[in-house]
Amino acid sequence: MSCLFCSIAQHNIPSEIVYEDDATSAFLDIQPRSLGHTVVVSKTHAETIIDLPAASLAPLFLTLQHVTGMLSRALHPAGFTIGINQGLVSGQTVPHLHVHIIPRFTGDGGGSIHSVVNQPPNEAIAMTAARIRKYS
Ligand code: 5GP
Numbered sequence: 001m002s003c004l005f006c007s008i009a010q011h012n013i014p015s016e017i018v019y020e021d022d023a024t025s026a027f028l029d030i031q032p033r034s035l036g037h038t039v040v041v042s043k044t045h046a047e048t049i050i051d052l053p054a055a056s057l058a059p060l061f062l063t064l065q066h067v068t069g070m071l072s073r074a075l076h077p078a079g080f081t082i083g084i085n086q087g088l089v090s091g092q093t094v095p096h097l098h099v100h101i102i103p104r105f106t107g108d109g110g111g112s113i114h115s116v117v118n119q120p121p122n123e124a125i126a127m128t129a130a131r132i133r134k135y136s
């Protein structure tokens, strides 16, 4: 199966890898939204966080933590926005789970994660919580 981020993680497509280990890879986004915009992936192919085997989750998040620290020390941003686009509706364009680390700088004009959508439900949140808990 051909997958862009598997190919990058396997060094078959060039990219600016800033960190990698046996299980994960972190490389600079080709269209950075800010200085140091980095994408972190598992070397295990999975389209979404729901599909990723549990054993691959901890390495992914350990690398996410490590690379965020690297970016902090290297570039001195004022903060970060860290997130996953999952599904076409959210803007996922590469069907291999990836976590964006977007360094944030004072006065960068960006918003918070809350700015990606603002469609408050009519349903009471207690009702929503009850519906979700049935699937724990
Ligand atoms: P998504 O929209 O799926 O959450 O994010 C995919 C990201 O991958 C985009 O920010 C896009 O700029 C980046 N991207 C797409 N193709 C390439 C590529 O070939 N190399 C690198 N380094 N990044 C890519």
Ligand code: ZN
Binding pocket: 003, 004, 005, 006, 007, 044, 045, 046, 095, 096
């Ligand atoms: Zn893949």
